[in-house]
Amino acid sequence: MNGQATDSAALARYLDRLTTITASGFATPVAPDSVKARAVRGLTVRGAHSVLLTLAFDSLSSGFLVHHLAGAGGEGATAYLMTFWDVDGLTPASRSLLHAK
Numbered sequence: 038m039n040g041q042a043t044d045s046a047a048l049a050r051y052l053d054r055l056t057t058i059t060a061s062g063f064a065t066p067v068a069p070d071s072v073k074a075r076a077v078r079g080l081t082v083r084g085a086h087s088v089l090l091t092l093a094f095d096s097l098s099s100g101f102l103v104h105h106l107a108g109a110g111g112e113g114a115t116a117y118l119m120t121f122w123d124v125d126g127l128t129p130a131s132r133s134l135l136h137a138k
Contacts, residue, residue, distance in 0.1 A: 042136040060117035
């Protein structure tokens with residue numbers, strides 16, 4: 038947070054969201070190849086000594102195509118579909134975690 042004070046309650050709610058990440062489905066085999074744009078959002082969860090999870094989110098008209106890049110909980114070639122709402126919860130604007138002035 039670049040040295041700024043965080044809102045501990047907002048941060049706790051955010052960390053709780055990371056305990057269960059739910060996809061709305063699996064992408065069809067054609068979907069990963071059809072996405073031409075690079076990932077528009079990303080999520081990396083780090084533990085004390087290593088990366089626990091890395092996801093890349095590609096925007097679609099109906100939500101996001103999610104690629105599992107590293108960490109536990111998925112196969113590298115598997116692509117998932119997620120809703121806008123769920124991805125917004127996992128990749129909030131950093132200002133939403135800052136302490137209100």
